[in-house]
Amino acid sequence: xxxxxxxxxxxxxxxxxxxxxxxxxxxxxxxxxxxxxxxxxxxxxxxxxxxxxxxxxxxxxxxxxxxxxxxxxxxxxxxxxxxxxxxxxxxxxxxxxxxxxxxxxxxxxxxxx
Amino acid sequence: xxxxxxxxxxxxxxxxxxxxxxxxxxxxxxxxxxxxxxxxxxxxxxxxxxxxxxxxxxxxxxxxxxxxxxxxxxxxxxxxxxxxxxxxxxxxxxxxxxxxxxxxxxxxxxxxx
Numbered sequence: 001x002x003x004x005x006x007x008x009x010x011x012x013x014x015x016x017x018x019x020x021x022x023x024x025x026x027x028x029x030x031x032x033x034x035x036x037x038x039x040x041x042x043x044x045x046x047x048x049x050x051x052x053x054x055x056x057x058x059x060x061x062x063x064x065x066x067x068x069x070x071x072x073x074x075x076x077x078x079x080x081x082x083x084x085x086x087x088x089x090x091x092x093x094x095x096x097x098x099x100x101x102x103x104x105x106x107x108x109x110x111x112x113x
Numbered sequence: 114x115x116x117x118x119x120x121x122x123x124x125x126x127x128x129x130x131x132x133x134x135x136x137x138x139x140x141x142x143x144x145x146x147x148x149x150x151x152x153x154x155x156x157x158x159x160x161x162x163x164x165x166x167x168x169x170x171x172x173x174x175x176x177x178x179x180x181x182x183x184x185x186x187x188x189x190x191x192x193x194x195x196x197x198x199x200x201x202x203x204x205x206x207x208x209x210x211x212x213x214x215x216x217x218x219x220x221x222x223x224x225x226x
Contacts, residue, residue: 001172043206043217044157089156100147101208103156 002027004092006104013080014112021107023090024072030092033073034101035064037086044089048075080111115141117209119218126197126225134192134221136207143209146190148182151204151220163190197225 003026013019025033031052036044050057050064050073057064061080066073077084087108091101116139126132136146145164149157161177163169163184171177179201181193190209194201206220 041204041220041222043219100145100159100162100210101157102159105156106154108154 002030002092002094002102004090004102004104006090006107008107009105010108010110012110012112015080015082017080019075019077019080019084019109019111021075021088021090021109022072023074023092023104024070025092025102026071027092027094028068028071029094031095032093033064033066034091034093035062035075036089036091036103038089038106039086047088077109080109082111082113085109085111115209115216117143117207117216117218119207119221121221122219123222124224126223128198128225129196131193131195132197132223134194134205134207134223136190136192136209136218138188138209138216141209142187143190144187145210146182146184147208147210148180148190148192149206149208151206153204157206160192194223197223199225201225 006023034049035047037047038044048062048064050066061078063076087106089106090104093101118137120135148160150160151157159172160175161169161171163182165184165187169182184190202225207218209216
């Protein structure tokens with residue numbers, strides 16, 4: 001099956017700075033890459049996603065980039081705010097599997113006021 | 114949007130007893146339901162995939178006789194943890210397909226004492 005690796009496991013940034021989280025995947029058949037934000041004890045919330053036919057996608061302060069050749073994708077959060085503090089997971093999914101995701105190991109982001 | 118209702122949100126049970134967790138798709142038909150387990154400070158690990166009307170497919174290392182999955186209708190899937198032990202204590206969460214927005218249930222915190 002797919003293997004998704006995520007780095008770093010923890011990340012602390014000053015409020016207003018940018019945060020970058022990186023993921024790699026192993027199966028070139030994967031074609032959908034969502035990013036989730038999870039607060040303690042709650043369900044993951046989709047914050048942005050990208051499909052394999054796109055190299056970059058942006059939504060306000062959040063952007064995701066995808067390099068299919070290298071099989072890695074990254075989450076970029078600019079102008080970070082304390083409420084951005086949470087655990088972020090990347091995931092990969094293959095065609096025709098619906099929502100069968102393989103998740104990265106997570107990044108605990110702390111934004112220091 | 115697509116909503117998946119998961120119950121209970123938390124449960125405490127005695128070692129050796131069984132616990133049933135339900136996931137219902139409220140406004141769409143979930144042909145496939147994915148069940149994940151998440152230990153504290155760890156990622157979501159796919160346990161099994163269930164398709165309506167057929168047997169679930171379990172990931173390697175997941176005991177199918179211990180984690181019974183039933184997907185008898187297009188709107189309901191259940192996970193029963195049989196003969197629960199303290200090491201089964203975890204956060205269990207379902208995800209339904211096809212659900213617009215990649216729909217997760219709210220999760221169930223299981224504590225076995």
